Amino acid sequence: MSSPDWDNDEHLFASLTGGQAVLDWFGFCPRFHDAALERLEIANGSVLLAIRAFRMADKLDRQRRFICDRHARVTLLMNAVSGIKLNGSAASIIFDLRIRRLAADEAASNWETCDAPVKGDIVVTFDTSVGLHGLIYTKDLAFGLQPMPV
Known part of the structure; x- marks a missing residue:
């Protein structure tokens, strides 16, 4: 699945339950590159997505690797899910996780077994370096944040 050509909507991200805490923890609107899908x-x-994430600093350690800090388990709890497409x-x-509001109704022909997602639904899309990738459409999204030791 190729990444859509859009960035996270930081205003939407911050307005969602727990979203501002995630922004504050990482210091920016994360895309969760190299995060591990734990659950x-x-x-x-409903859908619960739990990922083990971190912040990659722009500084190098003694072995010339990027320093990773701000480790956390981030959960995305999606209620009233209106569509799911998963592969892998x-x-x-x-590789990349993005969140935005759906700008127009999805084509009903794409959803043979349920009603199609509609304008205003939240779209969570994630691409992968290895494993699972997909799209989840939901009417309600809340974040959880649990700081973790390195």
């Missing part, structure tokens, strides 16, 4: 649960119209295997490293 994906789909049940009763379960073990995953995220």
